[in-house]
Amino acid sequence: MSLPVAFPAWADCGSCAAIVRPFVVDQGFNGVVMVGHGSHIDYSASFGLADAATGRALTADTPFESGSISKWIAAMLVLRLVQQGQLALDEPISMYLPDYRADNGAKLTLRLLMSHASGLPNAIDEAIKRDPATRNLSIDQAEAVRRFASGDLHFEPGTDWEYSHSNWLLVKAIVERVTKRDYASLVDGYIVQPLAMRHSGTFAGSSLAVPGMAHGYLKLAPSAEPLDKPSPDFMMLAGGFYASANDLFILVDGLFSGRMLSPELTRILMSVERPAQHYALGGRTKTLSFGGKDHPVAWEYGSNGAYRVLVWRTLDDGHTVILMNNTSFDHMKMGDLGAALMEASYR
Missing domain, CATH: 3.40.710.10 (DD-peptidase/beta-lactamase superfamily)
Known part of the structure; x- marks a missing residue:
């Protein structure tokens, strides 16, 4: 199989491209990378395939299962x-x-x-x-x-x-x-529609029923091995949300710019309840050092089957990194890439 091809949509972060391209080649990363600050996307690139059977390429609008980000x-x-x-x-x-x-x-x-x-x-x-x-x-x-x-x-x-x-x-x-409403309609009415997220929502059963969904693979080379782990309706809150990279960027910017919750409730959402695990409500808040300074970071990682999704947002100045993969990629390597890109966003 030939190497994936990158399709940059924005490239205001030149050092981001210099980090990502060798990583993709060396590690065989198949997915989407996005870096930005505030409401501005500084770098966005997609690598490889959403559907190996048809040759459909990934884009920043391709939906992925988000795993525990749900x-x-x-x-x-x-x-x-x-x-x-x-x-x-x-x-x-x-x-x-x-x-x-x-x-x-x-x-x-x-x-x-x-x-x-x-x-x-x-x-x-x-x-x-x-x-x-x-x-x-x-x-x-x-x-x-x-x-x-x-x-x-x-x-x-x-x-x-x-x-x-x-x-x-x-x-x-x-x-x-x-x-007295089903959860899917609540997510659509309170989150997806108000933020104009175009490729996001909830699913039950196989996510492949979602139009345009990235297919999951145990691996792509030397031949594609599909991996699909359905999620029942009753587990929708634990793992039944899907989104594209563009939509996740809209989500975190909308949340932390005050378009979803009051400042006090946003603070409660991200306040650590269990310090040893950095766990807040439904996600984690960690202190990490970037650009020579410590930053509180909303740190979210999700996986199900072949899907891997990482979202980081600095809570003090709004730097964002989003990584999405559909080929069972090593989550530690994704974390290393995320840290390198967050550091690059401060240069």
Whole structure:
């Protein structure tokens, strides 16, 4: 297979191109790279294929699964509903789900669920490991909560941290119960449409049903090996959001320029709840050094199957790096590339 071809749309960051092109050649990176500050994109380039069978090339408008960045989207939506007075972060969830297990319901809150400090065991992932067909289950949210989010707590809520997708089954049940709307329509109405994101939304089942979606591959060379891991509707908050690089750039700029949440709720979204893990609500905030200075950084990484998506945004001055890949790329190498590009954005 020939080397991927780059299609730069903007190139105000000359050192970015000098970093990216050798990386693509040496590492066989197949994906999209974007660097900017504020609302301005300084560098954008796409490399390789969205669909090996047809030869369709990737672009900055190609949608990718965003993996666990979906949790950050879910937290944004919850805080929009908090802003409207429909939800509260620190009320017991029995207030919203009176039929839920009473002992857990009295202890758990939305803040604890969205910071993975609830103690709720990761029963859904355990079920998928036992039987991968669980990904194809078609059950309503109440049944999903009963099966996969109603176990005995591993620890007293708020005293420890455990990454558990089951938390997000409960958050979805709460959001839909309170608003009387399905989650997909809420994301579209509160996030996608207001920000004019053109290639973003939610999916259930296989993401390949989404028009223009980048196909996922275990690898492309010497032959393409497809990799598709469906995500059931009841796990939509944990991993059912998709977006293009252009749309993710619009999202982070819209969020941190105040077009989605009040300044106070944006601060709450990014405030670290679990310091050892840098975990806030649905995502992480880290302090990293770029341009000779320490910066607080919204640090989000998502993966599912072959998809890898990384989004960094400095919270003090708005420098942004977005990386997207659809060939099971090494996430540590993506982190190294992201750090090099963020540093380059300050030159």
